[in-house]
Amino acid sequence: MLPTRQTRTIHVRDLPIGGAAPIAVQSMAATQTRNVAATLRQVQLLEEAGADLIRVAVDSAADVEALAEIRGASSAPFSVDLQENYRLAETVARHVNKIRYNPGHLHHHEKSKPIEDKVRWLVDVARAESCAMRIGVNAGSIAPDYKERFPGDAVSAIVASAADHCTLLDEAGFTDYVVSIKDSDPRLVVEANTRFAERRPDVPLHLGVTEAGMPPEGVIKTRIAFEQLVSRGIGDTVRVSLTVPFDDKGTEIDVGRSILADIEAGRFRSVPPNFFDGLNIIACPSCSRVENERFIELAEEVKRATKYAKEHDLTIAIMGCRVNGPGETDDADIGMWCGPKTVNLKRGEETIGTYSYDAVMGELHKELDRQIASR
Ligand code: SF4
Numbered sequence: 001m002l003p004t005r006q007t008r009t010i011h012v013r014d015l016p017i018g019g020a021a022p023i024a025v026q027s028m029a030a031t032q033t034r035n036v037a038a039t040l041r042q043v044q045l046l047e048e049a050g051a052d053l054i055r056v057a058v059d060s061a062a063d064v065e066a067l068a069e070i071r072g073a074s075s076a077p078f079s080v081d082l083q084e085n086y087r088l089a090e091t092v093a094r095h096v097n098k099i100r101y102n103p104g105h106l107h108h109h110e111k112s113k114p115i116e117d118k119v120r121w122l123v124d125v126a127r128a129e130s131c132a133m134r135i136g137v138n139a140g141s142i143a144p145d146y147k148e149r150f151p152g153d154a155v156s157a158i159v160a161s162a163a164d165h166c167t168l169l170d171e172a173g174f175t176d177y178v179v180s181i182k183d184s185d186p187r188l189v190v191e192a193n194t195r196f197a198e199r200r201p202d203v204p205l206h207l208g209v210t211e212a213g214m215p216p217e218g219v220i221k222t223r224i225a226f227e228q229l230v231s232r233g234i235g236d237t238v239r240v241s242l243t244v245p246f247d248d249k250g251t252e253i254d255v256g257r258s259i260l261a262d263i264e265a266g267r268f269r270s271v272p273p274n275f276f277d278g279l280n281i282i283a284c285p286s287c288s289r290v291e292n293e294r295f296i297e298l299a300e301e302v303k304r305a306t307k308y309a310k311e312h313d314l315t316i317a318i319m320g321c322r323v324n325g326p327g328e329t330d331d332a333d334i335g336m337w338c339g340p341k342t343v344n345l346k347r348g349e350e351t352i353g354t355y356s357y358d359a360v361m362g363e364l365h366k367e368l369d370r371q372i373a374s375r
Pocket of ligand 1: 284286287289291320321322323325328
């Protein structure tokens, strides 16, 4: 038996989330949304795998048009990820049942408009179209003012950002919302969600370890977070983020359900004490912004080819697009963010160079060997 949760129950169309409702398992299309055929295939795979909720991201008017077409292909509730362009909510809300916005992305458009006004506008749009909302905070994209207020303390920054946005929605009289607080490090996910749940025990939580990477490590990282949180009654819906070939996207739903079943049955996997030692490879799960599907093969190749360095405490981050890739690789020892034809190789925040998909592995080796030798 899972512990009783204290959160209120909200509804995403007919899907209850929170309170006594079963923990919903959801996932997201990994393809470019404007590629209708490829995204429809993602939706079908997720629905066949039993997804309770399917998320699709939009970046442009073309994506919104494509999503309207895709919507008709599935009976599952749909959530939309607004990425950085919150104004798209106005045209996309009628096609979906839930709107996710990231407080760390609201400053990109209409820079002079107060964040509070943008949130109130989003609430009005959601209310008019009977959509639920998700306040989706991510340690990789903390709003600039929270970074300033909490220098070097990502957990406090993301918990405060999530809690303040809850207050904005509460003040607008809107209660049909959930919160997510994610990072690629499951330890940070556990700490931040525990602190948030103490502060706002009434708000349903969407759990996930973002950029968990490839199986099996991506599954282990996710399991660590879910075991720690769900076993304490924290978490009302989950998303597993894995870097897998597009045709294997249903795996995320299967893994989510099997982790929840294990927790419910009391089957906890003990994590080796040294799991966090040595080489750490993080990789994004791909989304509508992905620029070349080949990045998934590249991530797998990096994992295979760097086994010789497994004893070294280094992080390699591989990201699928130019929008979030540059920022989300800044904290890694070696970063790779992938464009349509080339891969940008980084050392921390510094760019080493831009190489073809074929040439980048040789350059990665040189940099990895250099960093190992300098330790
Ligand atoms: S890095 Fe880019 S492609 Fe990957 S999940 Fe994030 S936004 Fe999507």
